[in-house]
Amino acid sequence: MTVVVQARRLLLGQSRADHVVPPTGHTARLTVFASGAMAFLAVFALALSLATGRLADRWSLELARTATVRISAPEGQIAKQTESALRVLNTTPGISSARALSPQEERALLEPWFGTGLPLDTLPIPQLIEVIESDEGVDIEGLRLRLQAEAPGAVLDDHTRWRRPLVDAANRLRSLGFISILLIAVATSAMITLAANSALAASGQVIKVLRLVGARDSYIARAFVRRFTIRALTGAFAGTVLGAIAVASLPSPSAEGGFLTGLGFEGWDWAWLVAIPLIAALVAFISTRIAAFRTLREHA
Amino acid sequence: MGRTTVIRLQDVSYGYGNTELLSQVSLELPPGSFHFLTGPSGVGKTTFLKLCYLEMLPVTGSVSLFDQDAGSLDRNGIAGMRRRVGVVHQDCQFLDHLSVAENVALPLVVANRPAESDNLTELLKWVGLTDRADALPAELSGGERQRAALARAVIMSPDVLIADEPTGNVDWEMSVRLLSLLVELNKMGKSILIATHDMNLIRTAKAQVPARVLRISNRNVQLAGAEL
Numbered sequence: 001m002t003v004v005v006q007a008r009r010l011l012l013g014q015s016r017a018d019h020v021v022p023p024t025g026h027t028a029r030l031t032v033f034a035s036g037a038m039a040f041l042a043v044f045a046l047a048l049s050l051a052t053g054r055l056a057d058r059w060s061l062e063l064a065r066t067a068t069v070r071i072s073a074p075e076g077q078i079a080k081q082t083e084s085a086l087r088v089l090n091t092t093p094g095i096s097s098a099r100a101l102s103p104q105e106e107r108a109l110l111e112p113w114f115g116t117g118l119p120l121d122t123l124p125i126p127q128l129i130e131v132i133e134s135d136e137g138v139d140i141e142g143l144r145l146r147l148q149a150e151a152p153g154a155v156l157d158d159h160t161r162w163r164r165p166l167v168d169a170a171n172r173l174r175s176l177g178f179i180s181i182l183l184i185a186v187a188t189s190a191m192i193t194l195a196a197n198s199a200l201a202a203s204g205q206v207i208k209v210l211r212l213v214g215a216r217d218s219y220i221a222r223a224f225v226r227r228f229t230i231r232a233l234t235g236a237f238a239g240t241v242l243g244a245i246a247v248a249s250l251p252s253p254s255a256e257g258g259f260l261t262g263l264g265f266e267g268w269d270w271a272w273l274v275a276i277p278l279i280a281a282l283v284a285f286i287s288t289r290i291a292a293f294r295t296l297r298e299h300a
Numbered sequence: 301m302g303r304t305t306v307i308r309l310q311d312v313s314y315g316y317g318n319t320e321l322l323s324q325v326s327l328e329l330p331p332g333s334f335h336f337l338t339g340p341s342g343v344g345k346t347t348f349l350k351l352c353y354l355e356m357l358p359v360t361g362s363v364s365l366f367d368q369d370a371g372s373l374d375r376n377g378i379a380g381m382r383r384r385v386g387v388v389h390q391d392c393q394f395l396d397h398l399s400v401a402e403n404v405a406l407p408l409v410v411a412n413r414p415a416e417s418d419n420l421t422e423l424l425k426w427v428g429l430t431d432r433a434d435a436l437p438a439e440l441s442g443g444e445r446q447r448a449a450l451a452r453a454v455i456m457s458p459d460v461l462i463a464d465e466p467t468g469n470v471d472w473e474m475s476v477r478l479l480s481l482l483v484e485l486n487k488m489g490k491s492i493l494i495a496t497h498d499m500n501l502i503r504t505a506k507a508q509v510p511a512r513v514l515r516i517s518n519r520n521v522q523l524a525g526a527e528l
């Protein structure tokens with residue numbers, strides 16, 4: 001029998017099987033609460049994974065195709081060396097554009113750290129040249145040697161030095177998010193197994209009576225599995241909805257907020273939330289089924 | 301090959317710890333038979349019945365139901381056999397959260413058969429529990445529990461009915477009424493096996509059907525003589 005057929009039968013039919021299991025107040029509430037709490041946490045773990053994934057992708061994509069040339073020279077030579085460096089850059093294969101930043105643009109870059117009103121013209125600020133690479137890429141080492149020869153004060157920064165650890169960190173955060181989701185699923189399974197074992201242990205007489213009247217193990221197991229699966233589904237649905245509301249109510253992404261305000265779902269990311277209650281139900285289904293058949297074997 | 305027995309025990313032994321309760325018991329119950337099982341308390345009547353409806357498996361020897369060796373059956377096979385055997389336990393266990401009517405209909409629910417309300421109502425009326433249909437088992441007296449257990453045991457129209465002291469907690473009038481139900485079932489071709497101490501009940505039954513009496517003594521089961 002396929003999983004789909006079993007799931008359909010479990011959720012849509014056989015409600016009479018569920019009826020033969022006595023109501024278990026504490027266990028029921030515990031299962032619903034645990035599933036809800038775990039789903040709530042899973043929403044945040046998922047949001048973290050997706051956000052860091054987006055960040056890693058963006059950094060990889062954006063920074064991989066840009067470089068910066070910094071001209072540090074005595075005041076009278078900056079303009080000349082800038083001109084020489086631009087000439088080198090514009091004649092280098094693999095570079096689609098190169099342009100010197102204006103004083104206003106350089107001021108804007110420093111404003112987040114030093115605030116407005118910075119007397120930039122009185123400080124020995126190096127001239128920055130923004131370099132955009134074309135798809136074919138550029139020979140960085142060759143370019144560096146040519147710049148050294150033509151403009152001794154020019155230092156080429158292809159961003160690799162600081163881009164790689166950032167992308168690595170973002171990728172690692174994404175992995176940690178997925179590991180957290182996995183751990184949440186395992187913890188949910190452990191809690192549901194405990195609750196199911198508790199319910200099964202308290203149902204010795206129920207099992208005995210059902211066997212007396214000819215119930216097969218699959219029937220008895222289904223009664224417990226159905227109950228715990230529906231509880232987990234209900235709890236996880238509520239937890240997911242609350243988690244989604246919490247994530248949606250985070251501040252909107254902004255340049256000032258950086259990564260933290262980007263912690264959320266974008267576009268189709270929201271569709272992933274549907275998977276959380278379904279995974280919780282699947283975890284409950286498998287955990288309770290294993291626990292039920294083990295108990296029934298012991299009662300044989 | 302036609303069926304020859306509903307229950308067959310071949311050299312069956314069973315014991316608890318080092319104490320052997322039944323030793324080398326061999327017995328055959330043919331279809332449509334009516335047997336009483338007697339013997340002093342603690343002699344092994346309940347154990348013998350449990351071996352017959354496969355709640356226990358023998359230490360040695362073999363038990364067959366409907367010509368099928370119980371040793372060759374898995375748990376699903378045993379469950380299938382139990383649907384053909386109605387059982388009334390001495391302690392009459394029920395699902396305490398279900399009503400009397402729901403408990404009586406439980407074998408139908410388990411077998412995924414429709415619990416036809418007419419039959420259920422008729423059966424409850426027949427065991428005198430119409431007014432108690434919605435009660436919970438905890439609210440029933442000992443006699444009412446036995447009657448409910450009997451109704452549950454026969455609702456599937458089993459091929460054989462095994463009852464452990466089914467009239468132990470009911471008055472004589474109700475005992476006779478329940479006996480008449482068992483006699484009716486027997487006349488319909490069902491096999492009946494009842495453990496009882498009640499000699500009056502046995503005499504009353506023998507007046508209506510050719511009932512035979514089995515007696516457990518010396519760790520064995522023997523046919524009792526005509527003195528009963």
